[in-house]
Amino acid sequence: MVNESILCVSHIISVNGGNKNLNSSRAVLNSYHGIIETRFNKIQETIHTAYKDETQKTYDYSIFLYKPKPNYGYSNTNSDKLNIDKVDVVIPARDESETIGNIVSEIRLSKYVGDIIVVDNNSVDETSLNAISEGAKVVKCNQRGYGLALKKGISSSTN
Secondary structure (H helix, E strand, O other), X not given: OOOOOOEEEEEEEEOOOHHHHHHHHHHHHHHHHHHHOOXXXXXXXXXXXXXXXXXXXXXXXXXXXXEEOHHHOOOOOOOOOOOOOOEEEEEEEOOOOOOHHHHHHHHOOOOOEXXXXXXXXXXXXXXXXXXXXXXXXXXXXXXXXXHHHHHHHHHOOOO
């Protein structure tokens, strides 16, 4: 089997802030993925909406899998077929104690998931404890920032 690198990107956004806030959040995510797609091919996308009784809010959470484009030197095959055993899922999170447990437990159901790495991006709530209680590996990133949290999580990945 060829050893391929896979990039897994995950997002959680609240859909309760009104259409303006939701559209703004989605626009930022679309531009972010546009940047990723200059060097990676999207091979799988999953978006799930869940209502959380405890917060009385609805959240979209999504997972995207990318495979490096061959002309950037990351891959030695032109095939876009996914041939992997497991992928690690990196979830940057800050103050997501009310939702992170359910998200980790749902992601855990996939047979393709190795480690679920929650990067606690300087939370002041129980985000880390709730993620650990559902079986996630938690990595601390005390300096705030989505990009920094992603880097920290990716560097902690073993798959």
